[in-house]
Amino acid sequence: MTTEFTSALHDSEYRITLAQPDLGNMLTLDAMRAIAAEIRTAGRDSAVKIIRIRASGPAFCRGRAVSAPPATPPSAAQFRRNVADPILDVYRAMHESEVPLLAEVQGDAEGFGCAFVAACDMAVAADTARFSLPELQKNLPPTLVLSVLRYKVPPKASAHMVYLTETIDAATAREWGFIAEVVPGASLQQRADAMVASICTRERIALAALKTYFREITIPDFSLASEVAGAALANAMTSMRR
Numbered sequence: 001m002t003t004e005f006t007s008a009l010h011d012s013e014y015r016i017t018l019a020q021p022d023l024g025n026m027l028t029l030d031a032m033r034a035i036a037a038e039i040r041t042a043g044r045d046s047a048v049k050i051i052r053i054r055a056s057g058p059a060f061c062r063g064r065a066v067s068a069p070p071a072t073p074p075s076a077a078q079f080r081r082n083v084a085d086p087i088l089d090v091y092r093a094m095h096e097s098e099v100p101l102l103a104e105v106q107g108d109a110e111g112f113g114c115a116f117v118a119a120c121d122m123a124v125a126a127d128t129a130r131f132s133l134p135e136l137q138k139n140l141p142p143t144l145v146l147s148v149l150r151y152k153v154p155p156k157a158s159a160h161m162v163y164l165t166e167t168i169d170a171a172t173a174r175e176w177g178f179i180a181e182v183v184p185g186a187s188l189q190q191r192a193d194a195m196v197a198s199i200c201t202r203e204r205i206a207l208a209a210l211k212t213y214f215r216e217i218t219i220p221d222f223s224l225a226s227e228v229a230g231a232a233l234a235n236a237m238t239s240m241r242r
Helices: 029-044 076-096 112-119 143-149 155-164 170-176 185-200 204-218 222-240
Strands: 005-010 013-018 050-055 101-105 122-126 130-132 181-183
Touching (some): 005 029, 050 185, 101 185, 112 122, 122 185, 130 170, 143 155, 143 222
Parallel strands (some): 013 050, 101 122
């Protein structure tokens, strides 16, 4: 069992809390596999109306915890299976969930953490939160992130984030579509509680119908985008190592 996050059902809210503040809530690939499984289980649970993603400590999530490189350089297929697929599966589980997901962002969201927020159906952030996609600093093309951003963030905003790797503040993140609302840090939990309470007054079947609409109509071709993103990243990363 992973110690990188906790999960619990609170009435009709399923809450996932990133729980390694000393490490910036960075997530290993094993933790990502576990989170995807949690989201899938909660999304199918008839008792759950919303999945809430939050974090402990000053940072929301500083991205993926990078492990030591293997002794033998992986093939493109191995890289895709061992690195890209666990990340894409989190996004896929969020996309396929029968109920909406809410991100409560109290601090910095970097790399995977930034995409994690964008992949949620709703997101509220503290005014001190910051967002960045620094992957290209290590010559890692963030195609996986772009598979999430393509219908949520304007293309030029996405390009600015991934090419320049600059950090943006919460107000800019709201303007660009990563989040929908910015509140003072002291009010963040209260606002997220109110959003959850409002959604939980609705019938689950109505919430699921809306989620289906967003999934199939406003965010089409997710599977194709995911497949192309994984293949492009795997090919680029294994080619650079040769």
